[in-house]
Amino acid sequence: DSRKYTGIVEDCCCDYETVDSLNGAVLHPLLQELVTTPFFRYFKVKLWCDCPFWPDDGMCKLRDCSVCECPENEFPELFKRPMKHSLPSDDLKCQEGKPQSAVDRTLDSKAFRGWIGVDNPWTNDDETENDEMTYVNLQLNPERYTGYSGPSARRIWDAIYSENCPKYASGEICKEKKILYKLISGLHSSISIHIASDYLLDETTNWWGRNLELAYDRVLQYPDRVGNLYFTFLFVLRAVTKATNYLEQAEYDTGNTQEDLKAQSLVRHLLYNPKLQAACPLPFDEAKLWKGQSGPELKQEIQKHFRNISAIMDCVGCEKCRLWGKLQVLGLGTALKILFSVDSQNYPNQPLQLQRNEVIALVNLLNRLSESIKFVEEIVPSVEKTMEKF
Numbered sequence: 001d002s003r004k005y006t007g008i009v010e011d012c013c014c015d016y017e018t019v020d021s022l023n024g025a026v027l028h029p030l031l032q033e034l035v036t037t038p039f040f041r042y043f044k045v046k047l048w049c050d051c052p053f054w055p056d057d058g059m060c061k062l063r064d065c066s067v068c069e070c071p072e073n074e075f076p077e078l079f080k081r082p083m084k085h086s087l088p089s090d091d092l093k094c095q096e097g098k099p100q101s102a103v104d105r106t107l108d109s110k111a112f113r114g115w116i117g118v119d120n121p122w123t124n125d126d127e128t129e130n131d132e133m134t135y136v137n138l139q140l141n142p143e144r145y146t147g148y149s150g151p152s153a154r155r156i157w158d159a160i161y162s163e164n165c166p167k168y169a170s171g172e173i174c175k176e177k178k179i180l181y182k183l184i185s186g187l188h189s190s191i192s193i194h195i196a197s198d199y200l201l202d203e204t205t206n207w208w209g210r211n212l213e214l215a216y217d218r219v220l221q222y223p224d225r226v227g228n229l230y231f232t233f234l235f236v237l238r239a240v241t242k243a244t245n246y247l248e249q250a251e252y253d254t255g256n257t258q259e260d261l262k263a264q265s266l267v268r269h270l271l272y273n274p275k276l277q278a279a280c281p282l283p284f285d286e287a288k289l290w291k292g293q294s295g296p297e298l299k300q301e302i303q304k305h306f307r308n309i310s311a312i313m314d315c316v317g318c319e320k321c322r323l324w325g326k327l328q329v330l331g332l333g334t335a336l337k338i339l340f341s342v343d344s345q346n347y348p349n350q351p352l353q354l355q356r357n358e359v360i361a362l363v364n365l366l367n368r369l370s371e372s373i374k375f376v377e378e379i380v381p382s383v384e385k386t387m388e389k390f
């Protein structure tokens, strides 16, 4: 076996092999189907944002970089009206490059009565700024290579790492700071893997495919970056399972009864999966954190850093990267909120409350991480053999 990654994922409760087999056999297929359902594929996002740190310099090279918004007619009717209607047919495609689509901004109060707006102390975005938000069909805007690079992209990663989550020195005892770094690094690995797995190999023929060299150069040759990807996956998975009661009862109603029932049933399969419960019942143990005397202070400090990272996403100079950056940071912020901001055991009167968008971000983030793990698991032996030849 030429695998480099074996044993327990650092700071987690499961090993690499278990994560791979569980992901390949159960989680990946489930999540892939779940994110195509109408509830999970429309993400509400503020894409025209003023960067609070630097003027936006839009460094996008490809036309593919821009996000295609949802035309109003593609939207689930129930998102607009409270009456039951079925989804329009799938051949209504999004028109690329079109101006801001007209979206009924009042739909949240009309259609999503079960979903409330509650602040997330870990993130920066204000979900109530409705008139600046738009809906994006995530299925039509996959995260992949966009050509966004150079000083603009570098500046973002540098600001995130140097100011908000510096790499911990080996022997660092503050578990919480380590975790923030590992979550960001794991997300970074996942973004790089997606760039590598869907790369523009030849511009003239518009040939897209896998770029194994890029995957190796940016992620696979660094065991800690791979480890952080697995860590982040387990961390988010734990957040999803911890929120079981909430997610099980949430409203996945978009007006398309068949699809909505499918979403609900897939969520249940995910939450009550016997294979998951048998193989990795506690993917991450959050109970060990914030224990010392300085716990509350430390939490506030780390929360502030994470909110900063969330604000930095407004400075990502490529629209599609910004879309996925915002979604995945919101997903991480939601996982942090579930694991660290709600203590329903000690405070049963303050149960967990999530926004619809948080649930969508959480599940889509888990799916993206699951895709990255599948990619790593599939190609590691072949990459190692290929790279030996260089």
Ligand code: FAD
Pocket: 143, 144, 145, 146, 147, 148, 149, 150, 153, 154, 156, 157, 184, 185, 186, 188, 189, 190, 191, 192, 195, 218, 225, 313, 316, 320, 321, 322, 324, 325
């Ligand atoms: P970068 O990936 O920019 O890395 C910068 C430095 O960070 C590296 O030199 C290394 O020191 C360190 N580093 C790298 N990986 C890790 C890790 N896993 N853990 C710890 N440290 C690490 N480009 C696209 O084509 N498509 C996208 O969808 C996309 N989304 C993006 C989203 C965000 C939020 C950001 C900030 C950028 C995004 N980019 C995207 C750009 C992409 O991430 C790279 O910045 C770009 O491809 C240039 O890569 P690079 O080789 O300079 O290294």
